[in-house]
Amino acid sequence: MVILIKQSSGIKSSEITPKSIYLNRRRFMQRSLAGSVLLGMNAMLPAWAKPWEGIANSAFSTSEKPNTLEAITTYNNFYEFGTGKSDPSKNARNFTPRPWSIAVEGECARPGVFDLEDFIKSETIEERIYRLRCVEGWSMVIPWAGFSLADMLKKFEPTSKAKFVEFTTLFDKSRMPGQERRVLNWPYVEGLRIDEAMNELPIMAVGLYGDVLPNQNGAPIRLVVPWKYGFKSIKSIVKIRFTETQPSTTWNIAAPREYGFYSNVNPAVDHPRWSQAKETRIGEPFWKPKHKTLMFNGYGEQVAKLYEGMDLKKFF
């Protein structure tokens, strides 16, 4: 069983999520998960597809208004399901994120291959409402359900040689039709420096709006690193590897001048082809001016210390 009931005095997700959105979300999930599941028949869902009940809202959550479930689930960059923004919502419809296992490898004392349910059963799932800034110049506010990446990584007891953590997405053309074309060097690989990974902000997300994570958002489990451009937050993870050297990451391989290993949100360092000073906040009227992009996407208080003394123009 995966239902984690946390006895917490914190705010329930139902209290922070506007009711209309909450109800709309329910309807949406019921429609999208299985056409046969009628209203109120959650009991018919497999255990893994049930909503996260009674999870607490994290202190790291922003108080900004989250985007609608519709925007979050129909406007995705997930090239494994097509390169168009609306492709993932269509092409991931038949993706079944079970059975799922995660291999933990490399410089750690407790490597292994774990079934997803075992992998997450001892984790504390909470709601984290984070800003997401895409390298393309748009941003959203997303209410994830997930758990601390640092807490999880520590359980595998990384050794002193573990300087980086590498993550890999599933590579299976029959399940991810976008992988038929080599638009990127499959499988998708991302990475963090170990101290970045051990920061309190990154989470492994397993849900959205209190429900199970939709396929197009990286089901069943994805990374969320809110101070970096969205492509660092790798989806549908099947492998985690502790390494001594910096991993080669997918977009960095595709265009090394444009997508650095760090890829911290930084309004002062432009993408070579466009400015990063401003962003379009999805959901706001298009005739209004854009938002100014914040250093580290506004998470400087938690993460600026990681980069002290580093030339962020060089290590972009």
Place this chain on the structure above:
Amino acid sequence: MKSEGLTSIKSIAKSHTFQFFIMSSPSSTTISFIIKPVVFLACLLPFVMLVYAAFMGSLGVNPVETLTLETGSWALRFLLITLSVTPLRMITGQSWLIKLRRMLGLFAFFYVSLHFTTYIWFDQYFDWAAIVKDIPKRPFITVGFSAFVLLIPLVLTSTNKMMRRLKRNWTKLHSLVYVIAVLGVLHFLWLVKADTREPLIYAGILLVLLGYRAYQQRFVKSR
């Protein structure tokens, strides 16, 4: 010898059955009062649909992106449609098609202007300092902007009067459209992140249209 294939296409095009199939040239009254207005309205349709979508709030999750992409795509499409008038006219022998070319070209400029306006207004929100910095700094914007600027003299000299006044120079000046189309395709190609399939389709069509002209110049006209 080399032009045999094309000559046979031409002979088919000029054959009676084919002429009957597409009918003989329409009268100038039909062109002025039926064909031109219909084509005009058809060309306006993408614009009408965008305005409608904007008012209905159905421009998608990222409306600025939709507006930018749609106006840009239509600008490029109209450039290619304009460039296909001459080959189409030569292959089908329907020389009256030339009478639609100016309108199609002006519509290309219309959509380029909408594309540029979207950039100035919704993308940059009249931040002139940022715009002036952006245009020379980003190669894809530099080529796109150049294409826009180069279109202006063509628009200004598109009248019958200017055509008569400039004589031979008019043709020379208006061959700039080839440069503009190449810049337009480059603009698209240089802005995509990884999936170049769509801009490459435009590049392929442009290559065929320019290739046809080069072939005509080299093997047909010079004989």
